[in-house]
Structure formats: C-alpha cells, structure tokens
Amino acid sequence: MPPVTPRYPGYPLRVLLPAVMALVTVACSGPEVAPGERIYLTGEGHDGRVAYRQGPRWLSRGQFGCAVCHGADGAGRFVQAGQAAGAAPAITARALAARGYDAAALSRAIRDGVAADGRELSYYMPRWQLDAAEMQALLAHLDGL
Numbered sequence: 818m819p820p821v822t823p824r825y826p827g828y829p830l831r832v833l834l835p836a837v838m839a840l841v842t843v844a845c846s847g848p849e850v851a852p853g854e855r856i857y858l859t860g861e862g863h864d865g866r867v868a869y870r871q872g873p874r875w876l877s878r879g880q881f882g883c884a885v886c887h888g889a890d891g892a893g894r895f896v897q898a899g900q901a902a903g904a905a906p907a908i909t910a911r912a913l914a915a916r917g918y919d920a921a922a923l924s925r926a927i928r929d930g931v932a933a934d935g936r937e938l939s940y941y942m943p944r945w946q947l948d949a950a951e952m953q954a955l956l957a958h959l960d961g962l
C-alpha cells in the first residue's frame with residue numbers, strides 16, 4: 818500500500834478564519850464617523866478632500882474642515898490668516914436660525930459665500946464645492962450642533 822498523504826480537512830478553515838477575523842476586526846475598529854461629521858471635522862468628502870475656493874493659505878496644509886475655524890462644537894473662534902485676523906462666527910443650529918438661515922440659505926453661504934441677508938462673506942470663509950449628498954450630510958451635522 819502506498820503511504821497515504823495526510824489530508825488536512827481543516828486547512829481552508831485554518832487559513833480563512835484568521836483572515837475573516839482580521840477583516841471583522843478592521844471593520845469594527847474605531848467609532849464610525851458619519852459623513853457630515855467627517856466633512857465638518859476634516860474636510861474629507863466621499864471622494865477625498867472637498868475642493869474649495871478662497872480661504873487662508875494654511876488651510877490646504879492639513880486635514881481641515883469647518884471645525885478649525887468654527888470650532889468642533891460650532892461655537893465659533895478667532896481665525897488668523899496671514900496679517901489678517903477675524904472671528905469665525907458661531908454656526909450652531911440655534912445661532913444660524915437666529916440669523917435667518919434655512920437649508921437653502923445655508924448651502925448658498927457654504928458654496929457661494931453669500932450670507933442669509935445677502936451680504937458677501939469675507940475671503941476667509943472658503944467657498945466649498947460640495948456635491949448634493951455631501952451638502953445634505955453636512956447640513957444634517959450642523960443641525961445637531
């Protein structure tokens with residue numbers, strides 16, 4: 818009788834199981850960040866960095882979103898831009914509602930730099946080129962601030 822080559826019925830499992838476990842671990846690691854929150858905190862849209870016009874030059878040197886100027890909580894803060902400095906206003910849901918913003922006015926301010934009262938926002942507020950889905954996600958996040 819020729820020697821029987823030992824077979825490993827468990828072979829595929831022994832290889833697959835750790836791979837599956839690794840995938841599950843990666844998929845479950847870290848808290849899930851909602852798309853709107855990610856844009857707000859890091860400027861990262863669903864297709865990489867959200868493009869924008871204007872804004873201070875340092876903005877392009879990091880993973881910055883709205884939070885770097887308006888604060889993670891939307892309470893606003895002081896912004897330095899070269900020689901100029903100014904205040905980025907509060908953009909919490911309550912602050913924006915008090916200034917007459919609705920969803921349409923808000924997207925106009927974010928995309929085109931036009932305030933709710935028609936005033937053109939300063940150069941230091943970037944004009945963000947968000948697509949419709951990104952804008953919707955961002956507005957939902959602002960609504961919770």
Ligand code: HEC
Binds near residue numbers: 932933937940941943
């Ligand atoms: C580089 C700093 C900076 C970043 C980043 C920034 N903003 Fe601003 N933003 C400003 C400044 C400064 C103003 C005030 C401009 C003015 O009053 O002329 C402003 C104004 C606004 C206003 C108008 C508020 C009002 O009272 O009329 C809204 C809305 C706003 N920002 C939303 C956002 C959102 C949403 C993002 C992220 C997608 C963002 N901003 C990112 C600096 C910034």
